[in-house]
Amino acid sequence: MSATVKTPKKLIEVALPLDAINEAAAREKSIRHGHPSTLHLWWARRPLAAARAVIFAQMVNDPSWKWELEHPGDIPPNNLKASWAKSRNRLFAIIKELVTWENTTNQEVLEKARAEIRKSWRETCDLNKDHPQAAELFDPEKLPAFHDPFAGGGALPLEAQRLGLEAYASDLNPVAVLINKAMIEIPPKFAGRPPVNPESRTSHDSWSKQWSGAQGFAEDVRYYGKWMREQAQKRIGQFYPPxxxxxxxxxxxxxxxxxxxxxxxxxxxxxxxxxxxxxxxxxxxxxxxxxxxxxxxxxxxxxxxxxxxxxxxxxxxxxxxxxxxxxxxxxxxxxxxxxxxxxxxxxxxxxxxxxxxxxxxxxxxxxxxxxxxxxxxxxxxxxxxxxxxxxARADWKPDVEFFQQALGFRIGNYGMTRWSDLFTPRQLMVLTTFNDLIAEARERIARDAIAFGIIDDDTGLDAGGKGARAYAEAIGVYLAFALDKVADRGSSLGRWDPTPTQSGIINTFSRQALPMTWDFAESNPLGDASGNFQSGVDLVAKSMLVSRTDTVGFAFQEDAACQALSTNKVVSTDPPYYDNIGYADLSDFFYVWLRRALRPVYPGLFATVTVPKAEELVATPARHGGRDEAESFFLGGMTKAMHRLCEQAHPSSPVTIYYAFKQSETETTEGTSSTGWETFLDAVIRSGFALTGTWPIRTELGNRMRGQESNALASSIVLVCRSRSIKAETISRRAFLRELNEILPEALDEMTRGSGDDRSPVAPVDLSQAMIGPGMAVFSKYAAVLEADGTPMRVQTALRLINRFLAEDDFDHDTQFCLHWFEQYGWKEGKFGEADTLARAKGTSVDGVKHSGVLHASGGVVRLFKWSEYDADWNPADDDRLPVWEALHRLIQVFRTEGESGAGKVLASVAAMAESTRQLAYRLYTLCERAGWAEDARAYNEIVTSWSAIESAAAAAPRAQQAELFG
Known part of the structure; x- marks a missing residue:
């Protein structure tokens, strides 16, 4: 774009109420009835709460935007910063309401958010009113549209639509495209219509009811689903005897x-x-x-x-x-x-x-x-x-071969080569019977719709029709989704779970893989328990009711590396994660049934025998000739896809990109590092993006790996990206390190302290991930960072340099000794000679540290005292050698017995080292979490998460009593 666009800094580039978002996202995972995820299974779908908050925050201007544009690089006065903090807290309050599950369809809450988006948009338009393309790009009366080029399960387009944006979704996978059509495209087409089924036409209640949104549409799905179940009972009920x-x-x-x-x-x-x-x-x-x-x-x-x-x-x-x-x-x-x-x-x-x-x-x-x-x-x-x-015998079965070496597939080792092999003859029979009934239901619905008075224009749904034929085809889509639920709980890979919490059939895709099942549970699709068709219909109908029907949406099958739909649209997306999930191979399980039922409705979408796989951006070694080749394929394709977003996305807002983190990827001594993460970041930066922020979002249940106390890391990072300046310079490694050392301390302080009166610090479990943001912002804004030999620095190297920052020592000498000794031995004993060597290196002595009261040294062995071993009779005023290490552990000792008020008295007595104490707690949490020391990690985490309350208690602590803390 030749003319410069003035881009206000967005809220997501400055601050987010992470705790509220994460809490809502985690809670949402346990909500089923009425959640859009119950429409159709998709793997690793992002929580609606997170999607809603991220899109809102990437469109709403941060309160500091005017100053940033008018005084770039200048330090604002304190009164202005206080005003910004107050305004941010107001926006935070909107987000906190917005992410609450009960407010998902609360129009009053949603309208507050939409009003803020419109306000920010008008400010942006006014700022760019003299831009040569103002009429095209900055119409104050029309918000830019939204696009997700890796739409998958549809959470992001759905939430954009809910926030008032015209939503576009695209994906290479036809199953994903169909899910998005069902979520954002079809409901607005038939919104506000009463049901057409004969029962509703003759019902007095139906005529008097106001059929708003998709209510009438959902009612017809229930009715014709019930008709299908009755027909199936007549045809094959004898094969399911009581x-x-x-x-x-x-x-x-x-x-x-x-x-x-x-x-x-x-x-x-x-x-x-x-x-x-x-x-x-x-x-x-x-x-x-x-x-x-x-x-x-x-x-x-x-x-x-x-x-x-x-x-x-x-x-x-x-x-x-x-x-x-x-x-x-x-x-x-x-x-x-x-x-x-x-x-x-x-x-x-x-x-x-x-x-x-x-x-x-x-x-x-x-x-x-x-x-x-x-x-x-x-x-x-x-x-x-x-x-x-x-x-039981089936008239048809999906005799389509699947890829034996697909990610997560184990069934090929046991004689299963075709999708039909995953089902028993009776399961094939019932799925085929219901599949045939979908076609019959479409004919019946079309006749009933015409009788009701809907126009008979013989224009199909795929052609944009809204008449009787299109309506019947639309109902057929949701009935096919209900049948997919039967397939998911009706294959020979479903297990019986005898535990009290489950005591039922575990579905085929209880995880994103197809492992072998030895003893399997066959459901009764004609019954009333798990896996029955009618329950599937009811779940689908309920999920339809949360769709927004007053804003249009569109879903297309497009390759993200080639698409042009992102042009001048706000973009947020959740791309495939390297080699974690083989979406295309997995979704063939459903595709073979959907294709038979819906090919007449969407002939283009179901033109291929199986889901397209060659272009899918997943690093599958067996498909690409090896691990190196798979990585090269992923990097090249993802770079191309990201480059299109960089070129096409609307310049007014940053692009937000989700990256799903694996817990194991953080368990290295060198910090956050993994092949998938590094490759993905490399692709984003090569594409022309510069990172302006990263936010860890919890998108999984907290107990996803049971028995591992340390496993509380966020499972996704949201990258905030803007196009890198075409005038970006090249700098040396030394200059890069110098800038890191200037930027990261301030960023660490902001992240661990929070901002404003309503502080929301980044939790210790997320800190190492969150710190990647400001660090990579420095790295990615340059055309290249050159090593001493003139070669460009690799992303892997930059990540290690950024992560190393959290391990730097900014404490007193005694604390430095304790920190490094603890890292090596924890609370265990070590040799005096090694302690002496370390103490000298840190500018202290073993005797000196012992004198401070934190160390036992006798008989040639040395060990640190745990906080529970510290003397109860302690007066900080008389302590002539008080390292930060001791201050922190005294704080823990009192916090454990007297809570926040007692800890506040301790903090008041060591006020001069309060900030260092807080940072040491973060440092020790990170160390313990990586080492798997769950009990210790919990103690440090408790201090950090309670820090604001402890500070408040310290401020209120009577000065006269501060010398009598332990007396």
Missing amino acids: VKITAEMAKERPDLKPLLGQKLTVVAWIWARTVKSPNPAFRHVDVPLASTFVLSSKEGKQAYVEPIVHGDSYRFSVEIGRPPTGAKNGTKLARGNFRCLLSQAPISVDYTRAEASAGRMGSRLMAIVAESREGRVYLSPIQEQEDAAGK
Whole structure:
């Protein structure tokens, strides 16, 4: 763009209320009913709360923007900074309301946010009113549109639309495109219409009701979904028979006697895969590969499978009560090996794979789970039930091969090569039956719509139609999504979870992979429990109601490296994360069913037999010829995609890019470093972007890796990017380090202290990630940073230099000694000679540190005192040698017993070293977290997160009592 655009600094480039955003994002992960994520499964979808906050903050001007434009580089007066802080807190309050789940569709709250966006937009337009392209780029009456070129599950476009922006979503993956159409494109087309189904047309309540938004549309989805379920029951109901409780069954099971004569609906059939016994004497027998025999571990409701062996045969019997020792592991041994139920001979992984590949893997019914008025009933296998499953046949099946070496796929090792192999014959039959019914439902809906009075223009949904045919096709999309829910819980990879918290079928994609499942649970799609079609329909209908229907949206299939949709649009995006998720390979699971149902509706979208994969920006070594080639492919493609965003995005706002962090990537002595992270950053910087900020956002549940106390890092970083100046200079490594040393201390202070009266410091768990932002802002604003030999500095090197900053020593000599000794030994003992050497290097002595009261040194061994060992009789006024190390641990000692008020008295007594004490707590938290010292990390984290309250208590502490803290 030839003329310079004046760009006010945005809030996201200065400050964010991270705690509120992170809390809302974490909470949202446990919300299911009515959440858009229940529309259709997608992997690693960003939380709506985070998306909403980020888009708002990248469009709203920071209060400092005028000063920054008029006085670049000048230090503002304190009164002005205080005014900015107050204004930021007002914006923070809007964000805190905005991210609350209950306010997702609260129009009053949303309108506050939209008003701020419009206000900032008018300020930007006024600033650029003399720009030669002002009419095109800066129309104060029309906000710029939004685009996400890696739209995936659609969270970002949906939230942009909710904030009042015309939303555009694009993705290479047709499943993702369809999800986005269902979220942002289709609902506004048919908003405000009453339902067309005959039941609603004749209902008095329906005629009197105000069908706002997508309510009428959702009502039709429910109605025609119910019709499909009724039709399926008529056609294939005989293959899902109920269980009648007989006297014979109750003979050995007294708990069944109250149910005599009742016909119970089956919830699940639990099958064990089988192979021929490796023992020659039993080679003719198919023996079970059961990972567990436990059906329910709930106290008072326990049930298990008891295998009963008779010579060369066996049967399964379901027993009630506490499972015996060994039942938990079934016939499974360590690491995927099993044992023969008859001979106890080991069944190796290699043997199982060979049998499966030869087509000799079968399955056998192990137990039946039914539903009674009293609750779940666990039953032994019944021949009638096994026969019903064995008679099922499908008229069609998805005989499409999948990529055997796809990321996270393990099923190819066991004879599964086609998508149809993942389903039993009965599962294929029910999915095919419902699939056929979608086409029939479309015809019925179109007829009902015409009878209702909707125009019959024979224009399809893909062609932009809004008449009867398009309406019917639109309903068909959501019915197909409901069927995908059946597929997800209705494959032979679904497990039965016996734990009290679950006690049901675990879906195929409980994680973003396809591992092998040995004993699997088959759902009842015609029943009322997990995996049934009607529940899928209800979930889809509820999720439709949160779509915004008064602002249009569009979804397209586009390659992010080639698209032009981003032109003059606000951009926020969540690109694929290196080699973590193979979206295209995984989504074929759904695509093969969606294509059969919806190809007549979207012929272009479903033109290919499987999802396009060659251009997908995922580093899959097996697809690209090796790890190096995969990295090169990812770097080249991502650089190209980012370059298009850099060139095309609307100049008024920064581009925000999400990067999903892996916990393991932070566990290095050199700081935050990983191949994927470095490669991604390299691509962003090569594309022409300069980073102006990074914000760690928690997008996963806090317990995502159970049992690891230290695992509390943010799982995503939002990069804030602007185009690098075409006049960017080249600097030396020495100059880069000098600038880092100027910028990072101030950034660290801002991040750990927060700003304004409503302080929101960056939590210790996020600090090392957040510090990448200001550091990379320095690195990326230059055309290149040159090493001593004249070669450009690598991103990896820059990251290490930035992360090293957190390890620098800015404390007194005694504290420096303690810090480095602790890093080496923790609270354990070490040799006096090593302590003496370290103490000399740090400008102190072992005796001196011992005199300060923080060190035990005797008999040739040295160790640091833990805070609980410090003398209770301590008066800071009489302490002639008080290192920051001691001040911090005294603070912890008192905080643990007297809370914030007591700690405040301690802080008041050591006020001169308060700032150093706070920074040491951050430093020690980082050290302990990386070392896996969870208890110690928690202690330091408690001090940091309570710092504002401790400061307040210190300010209120009576001066006269400060010398009597421990007396």
